[in-house]
Amino acid sequence: MNRTIIRLTAQGMLGGRRLWLLGALAALILVIAVATRLLAPGSPADGATVLRTIVFSTFLPLFGLIVGTGAIAPEIDDGSVVHLLAKPVSRHTIVQSKLVVAVGAVVALAVLPTVLAAVILGTGAQTVLAFGVGALAAGAVYAVLFLLLTLLTRHAVIIGLVYALIWESLVGSFVPGARNLSIQQWALSITDAIAPAGVVAADVGLGLACGLIVAVLVVGTWYAGNRLAALTLATED
Amino acid sequence: MATLRIEECSRWFGNVVAVNDVSMSIGPGITGLLGPNGAGKSTLINMLAGFLPPSAGTVTLDGTATWKNPEAYRVLGIVTEREATYDYLTGRQLVVASAELHGLDDPGAAARRALETVAMQDAQDRKVGEYSKGMKQRVKMASALVHDPTVLLLDEPFNGMDPRQRLHLIELLRRMGAEGRTVLFSSHILEEVEQLAHQIEVVVAGRYAASGDYREIRRLMTDRPHQYTVVSSDDRVLASALVADPSTAGVSLEDGVLRVQAREFLRFAELLPRVARDADVRLFEVSPADESLESVFSYLVEN
Numbered sequence: 200m201n202r203t204i205i206r207l208t209a210q211g212m213l214g215g216r217r218l219w220l221l222g223a224l225a226a227l228i229l230v231i232a233v234a235t236r237l238l239a240p241g242s243p244a245d246g247a248t249v250l251r252t253i254v255f256s257t258f259l260p261l262f263g264l265i266v267g268t269g270a271i272a273p274e275i276d277d278g279s280v281v282h283l284l285a286k287p288v289s290r291h292t293i294v295q296s297k298l299v300v301a302v303g304a305v306v307a308l309a310v311l312p313t314v315l316a317a318v319i320l321g322t323g324a325q326t327v328l329a330f331g332v333g334a335l336a337a338g339a340v341y342a343v344l345f346l347l348l349t350l351l352t353r354h355a356v357i358i359g360l361v362y363a364l365i366w367e368s369l370v371g372s373f374v375p376g377a378r379n380l381s382i383q384q385w386a387l388s389i390t391d392a393i394a395p396a397g398v399v400a401a402d403v404g405l406g407l408a409c410g411l412i413v414a415v416l417v418v419g420t421w422y423a424g425n426r427l428a429a430l431t432l433a434t435e436d
Numbered sequence: 437m438a439t440l441r442i443e444e445c446s447r448w449f450g451n452v453v454a455v456n457d458v459s460m461s462i463g464p465g466i467t468g469l470l471g472p473n474g475a476g477k478s479t480l481i482n483m484l485a486g487f488l489p490p491s492a493g494t495v496t497l498d499g500t501a502t503w504k505n506p507e508a509y510r511v512l513g514i515v516t517e518r519e520a521t522y523d524y525l526t527g528r529q530l531v532v533a534s535a536e537l538h539g540l541d542d543p544g545a546a547a548r549r550a551l552e553t554v555a556m557q558d559a560q561d562r563k564v565g566e567y568s569k570g571m572k573q574r575v576k577m578a579s580a581l582v583h584d585p586t587v588l589l590l591d592e593p594f595n596g597m598d599p600r601q602r603l604h605l606i607e608l609l610r611r612m613g614a615e616g617r618t619v620l621f622s623s624h625i626l627e628e629v630e631q632l633a634h635q636i637e638v639v640v641a642g643r644y645a646a647s648g649d650y651r652e653i654r655r656l657m658t659d660r661p662h663q664y665t666v667v668s669s670d671d672r673v674l675a676s677a678l679v680a681d682p683s684t685a686g687v688s689l690e691d692g693v694l695r696v697q698a699r700e701f702l703r704f705a706e707l708l709p710r711v712a713r714d715a716d717v718r719l720f721e722v723s724p725a726d727e728s729l730e731s732v733f734s735y736l737v738e739n
Contacts, residue, residue, distance in 0.1 A: 203536040207522065215525050277520035282530075284487065286537040287509045371566070428504055432487040432516075 201288060212269045212300060221304065224262060225312040228254060232316035246320030247398045254313050255383050259334060260363030262309045263341020268356055268413055270342075271296040271427075272349045281432065285300035291424030298343060298420060305338035326394045333390030336412050340382050343419040350426035378402040385412050438498050438511060438586045439463045440484055445493030447479050454479040456642040462620050466574055466613035467634030469622040476642040477622040478517060481591045484620070485514045497587065510538070513585030515576050517592045523565030527575040530564055531582055538583040550578040555604060560592045569596035577605075583647070588612060590621040594628055606632055611712070630654060662701050666694045667721035668712065677715040683707055695725065 213221075235241075235249050271294075274280040283293055313334040317327040341363075348355040367383050378384040379402075388401035388408035401408070440462040447455040448514055455476040471475050482488040483495045485504035486509075495502055502508045522530055535543035553559050554574040559567065564575060574598060580588065590609075595601055609632060613619050623629050629636055630650035638645040638653065646656055668674045671694040675687045678696055683704055686697040698704030712719050 201537070203533050207525075207533055210524055211522060277517040279520040279522055281487065281514070281516050281518075282534065283537070284506075284581075285485070285509050285512070285514045286534070287539070288508050288537055289506065344484065381464070428506075431489070432482055 200294050201296045208297050209299040221308045225308045228312045228316050232319040243322045246322045256368050259337045260367050264345050264359040266301040266304045267342040267345025268349050270301045290428035294424040301342040302339050305351050309338045310334045322407040329390040329394035333386040336389050337386035340415050347419045437464050441493045441496045445490045447491045458644045460637050464616045464618050466619045466633045467635045468629035469637050470629045471639040475639045511586045513580035513588045515580045515590045521564050526561050528560040531578045534579040535582045546582050548580040554578045555641050570601045587618045662698045663725040664696050665725050669718040673715050674717045677711045
């Protein structure tokens, strides 16, 4: 971890329009929560369903895509990443520092709004905690995965969008077997384990989900560092 | 004292060969990397800078490969051609960040020194995004100098600079060369390189073409056969008078156009008016037929 890189990344990632976009997404969750509470008051279980479908299927993958790619992709695209690469700093340190910022943004602008939305929907303290932990797990995994994707392909955003919108929203809903490979399901498994019985249903066992989450975080971060070390800068000639 | 060494090095991108079996050694002092656009200069500098692995051969700094070796940046300073920097930082913040990333003891003082070296103190609190091209170049230079590197690599550093900034940079690089640092800069302009470099390496179309001090390179470039088209009052008489002199390599008279191939530039320049006068022929027009930089460079490659 390097404080200078954390500072530079935070300024670059959250200094411009991206912060407004992330803020708007966060506000949208709260608006939906308030609207649901006012217009269609239901049981705590209904509230949990709203959170699961809106936050876990759509919002968290999109949020992870924006912060995961935003932490490094713009610098690679415009070539300013040489400022970091021409320094005697381990490439793993660079990746870890950037992920600290990405996960920090997830906590402030994704986990917190999710928790607030759960409170607004009146799901009960234990469920609020469950959704908070679940959202953190999903957000962190998405951030690592999409940052790694940026270092693997120039089409990270497109591939990420396809994954976020098609795989997580659709395939997982229709093909039961695919749920083992759905980050959403891993996170819901943790949420299920914390929340009172019957609030959230998860298809992936808790042990497997935790194992997969830790594996993606650790291996993904390490591999991203390796990829950054092998990053070649395109030349004009 | 540091030495960069490129040995039997090639680099290709898919089917395109950007650098073709180049070997050179760059020691202390100022070396100019000269070649037309697209000759592979940037590719060579990127390989030296450790931003690109060679497809074949080796690129080393004092015997250690620069690729995948971040520790090399403790002695390497690099100014790339691409303009992009962190536009949201001020000039000073950018240089201080560089100093911090180098792990210097007093980043603030090092940044002040570097900004002073490139004369950017006055603009240091403005955002880099608002800088002109020349100012960006200078602040990038400050960022590359902040850790007092023994090796400095600059890709087309004079592009976009006004004459005053150019003089300032020339002076700065001269000082660094005199201090025994290894300075390598690329350029496609011969005058720029010969003004500054004590050693010139010429590359053309990805291949090593020539090397030497500026006198040797200048001689190679001016002493090559030159071709002229001549318009005179009597082309036929002039042609026969010219072909009698050994400094004329060949004469052709086709479709009413007289073309003369001269073996040596200076002798021919003196010969033509004398021969014309003696033969009582008036010269209307003498124009070089192949003076483009590319043809000069390709002549060097053929030899």
